[in-house]
Amino acid sequence: MSETTPSAREILQDLSAGRRTAVALMTETLARIDAINPGVNAIVALRDREELLAEAAAADRSTTRGPLHGLPMAIKDLANVAGVRSTQGSPLLADFVPQQDDLMVARLRAAGALIIGKTNTPEFGLGSHTYNPVYGATANPYDRSRSCGGSSGGAAAALATGMVALADGSDMMGSLRNPAGWCNVYGFRPSWGRVPGEPRGDLFLHPLSTNGPMARNPEDLALLLDVMSGPDPRQPLAATAGAGHRVSPLPEVRPMRIGWLADWGGAYPMEPGVLETCETALKVLSTLGHQVETLAPPFAAGQIWQSWTTLRSFAVAAGLRVFAGQMQQLKDSAQWELERGLALTGQEIQAASDLRSDWQRVVAQLFSQYDALVLPTAQCWPFDIALEYPQEIGGIALDSYHRWMEVVTPVSLVGVPCLAAPAGIGPTGLPMGLQIFAAHGRDRDLLALGQQYHCATRWPERRPTPTPSTTAAR
Template sequence: MTLTRQSASRILADLAAKRLTAEELMHATLARISEVNPKVNAIVALQDEDALMQAARAADADPRRGPLHGLPIAVKDLADVAGIPSTKGSPLLADFVPKSDELMAARMRAAGAIFIGKTNVPEFGLGSHTFNPVYGATMNPYDPARTCGGSSGGAAVALATGMLALADGSDMMGSLRNPAAWNNVYGFRPSWGLVPSEPVGDTFLHQLSTLGPMARSPQDIAILLDVIAGPDPRQPHGMRHDPIAPLEPCDPKGMRIGWLGDWGGAYPMEAGVLECCEGALRSLEEIGCHVEALAPPFPAEKIWDSWITLRSWQVGAGLAEVMAQPEQRDKLKDSARWEAERGLALSAMEVHRASVLRSDWFRRAAALFEEYDALVLPVAQVWPFDLNIPYPTAIAGHAMDTYHRWMEVVVPVSLLGLPSLAAPAGFGAQGLPTGVQIFGPRGSDAKLLALGAAYHEATLWPQKAPAM
C-alpha cells in the first residue's frame, strides 16, 4: 500500500515515532495531488509547493507533538483559513483571503495540521452536487462523468483518491453523508452542538447544520473528531466530548437495528439503491446485529414541511445581506436565490409551526431509540448522476418539486440534529458506490462509531479504491 493510501492512524503513529518525517509525507502528498487532482478537481487553492515543504520541515524540527502533527489537511472551502482564499464557491468571494482561522480550523492548526489548500464545494454549500463558477466541478473518481455529491464533495474525493488521509466536512441536508456514500468513504454527522462552528451571528436558533469529520474508516474519523469536538464558551449549545481515539470496535452481538428503507414508499428510489443498502444490513447481521424492518414511524410529509421551512429560514438569514444588494443578489445561482427569497418571506408563526412539527418527530424518535440501538436509512435515493445536470428533477417517474427534494431521505436525521455515520454499502451494477446512514439518539456518537468500526472491519469497502 502506498504511503498516501495508508490510514491516518498509521501515518500519524509513524510521524509520532519518527519512522516517517513530515517532509517525506508532504512530498508524497503533493506528488499524489499532482497525479490525480487534474482528473477530479477536488483540491482547490493549493498553496505554493516550496512554502509547504518548508512548513513540513519546520514541523519535523518542532518538539511539540499534537494529535495531527505534520499531517497535510485541505479544509472545506466554506470555512475560513488564514492566508488561503475562502471563496465558498461564489464569485462574490473569489478574492477573499481571511486573516484568521475559523474555530474548527484553529483547532486543527493547534493540533499540528499543515494546511495545504481547500476542498471544493457548491456555491455557498447549497445542493448536493459540487460545482461552482469559481473553480468548476469536482468529478466522481469512480466515473468522472458523474457527480461526486456535495457539498463536501471535494473532501470525499480527496479521501477516496488518497490525496488526503483526513478531511473535514459539514452537513445540513446530507452535505457530508451524501458525498461520503458516493465516493466509498465514511462521513460522520455528529450530534448537533458537539462540534461548534465559528461563533458569529445567531448562536441560539439555527440548529440544522453541523461540522464533522470524514475519513476512510471510523477509527480515523475518531482522531479528527477528538480534535474538533468540544464546547466553545461563546456558544450556548455546546456538548462535552470525551476522547474516543484510539477507537475500538464494539461487540455488536445482540444490538437491535431498525431498517427504515424507503419510509413505506414515501421516498422514491432508483433501481438497485435499496438492494445495495440491504447488502450492508446483511453485513450487520453477519457480525451479530439483529435487523428488523420498520414501518414509517412518522409522516414523511410533516418532516418535509418542517424541514423546508426551517432550512429556508436559515439560508435566508445567512444570505440576507447579499439579497439586499441587487448587484450581488443577481450573481447567486437560481437555487440559492429561490431558497433565500423563500426564507426571507416567512413569518415568525410559520417558523414556530415548523418547530412544533420537529418537536413531535423528536419525541417519536426518542421512543424508537428505547427499543433500538440504531436506525438505518439509505444515504441517497439515486446513484451519482450526470455531471452536467444541476440536480435530478425526477426519481423513478416521481417529479421533484424543489432543487433538493431528491435528497429527502437524509432529512429525518438532519431535522433532529442526530448523530449519523454514513457508511459505504458497496457498488451497483454500473460500478458506482452508495451507502447507508446509521444513526442514533443525541449523544450516542461514540457508540455509533464503535459499531461502525465493527462494520468496517467486516467489509473494508474504502480499501476498494478507484483505479486512478
C-alpha cells in the same frame, strides 16, 4: 484497485516514531495531487509548494507535537483559513482572503495539521452536487462523468483517491453523508453541539448544520472528531459539548437491535438497485450478531419535509441576507432559499418547529427500542456531472433542487449522530452508502459499530484507478 495508502492513524504513528518525516509526507502528498487532482478537481486553492515544504520542515524540527502533527489536510471551502482564498464557491467571494482561521480550522492547526489548501464545494454549500463558477465541478472518482455529491464533495473525492488521509466536512442536508456514500468513504455527522460552529452571528435559532470528520475508516473519524470537538464558552448551546467525552479509542461492540427504514414506506422514490445494495450491506451487520428489522414509517414524511424546508430556508436566508442586494449574482437555488426565507412569518416558523418537536418525541421513543436506525445516503445513483440536479427519480417528478435528498432530512431535523458508511458498489459500478444513526450522545457507540462493519467489509480499499484527466473542471 486495492488500497495502498495507509490510514491516518498509521501515518501519524510513523511520523511520531520517526519512521517518516513530515517533509517526505508532504512531498508524496503534493506529487499525488499533481498526478490525480487534474482529473477530479477535488483540491482547490492549493498553496505554494515551497511554503508547504518549509512548514513541513518546521514540523520535523518541532518538539511540540499534537495528535495531527505533520499531517497534510485541505479544508472545505466553506470555512475560513487565514491567508488562503476562501470563496465558498461564489464569485462574490472569489478574491476573499481571510486574516483569521475559523474555530474548527484553528483547532486542526493547533493539533499539528498542515493546511495545504481547500476542498471544492457547491456555491454556498447549496445542493448535493459539487460545482461552482469559481473552480468548476468535482468529478466522482469512480466515474468522472458523474457527480461526487456535496457539499463536501471535494473532501470525499480527495479521500477516495488518496490525496488526503483525513478531511473535514459539514452537514446540513446530507452534505457529508451523500458524498461519502457516492465516493465509497466514511463521513460522520456528530450529535448537534459536539463540534461547535463559529462564535459569530446568531447562536440560538439555527441548530441544523454541523461540522464533522471524513475518512476512510471510522477509527480515523474518531481521531479527527476528538480534535474538532469540545466546548466553546462563547456558544451557550455548545458550552459543554464533548467536554471530557473523547470517542477514541473506540469500545468493544455489543449486539445491537437495528431498524431498517428503507424508502419510508414508499414515500421516498428510489432508483433501481439503491435499496437492494443497502439491504445486502445490512446482511453484514446481521452476520456480525446484530438484529436487523424492517420498520414501518414512524412519522409522516410530508410533515418532516414541511418542517425541514421551512427551517432550512429560514436558516439559509439568515446567512445569505447580506447578499440580498446582489440577488441576481447568486445561483438559482440560493435565490430561491433567500426569497423563501425572507418571506416566512414568525408563525410559519413556529409551526415548523412544532412539527420538528413532534418528530423528536417519536425519535426518543424509537431509540428506547432500537440501538440504531438505517436509511440510504441518497435516493439515486451519482448523476451526470453536467446536470444541476435530478429532475425525476423512477418517473416521479421532483419539485425542488433538493427533493432527491429528502432521505437525509429525518436525521438532520433532530441533530442526532449519523455515520455515513459505504454500502458497496452497485450494478453499474457506482458506490452507495448507508446512514446509520443513533440517539443523541451515542457518537462513540455508533463509530464503534462502524469500525466493526468496516473490518468486515473494507469497502474503501476498493479504490478507483487514478487515471489523470482534465474532464472535471467546467
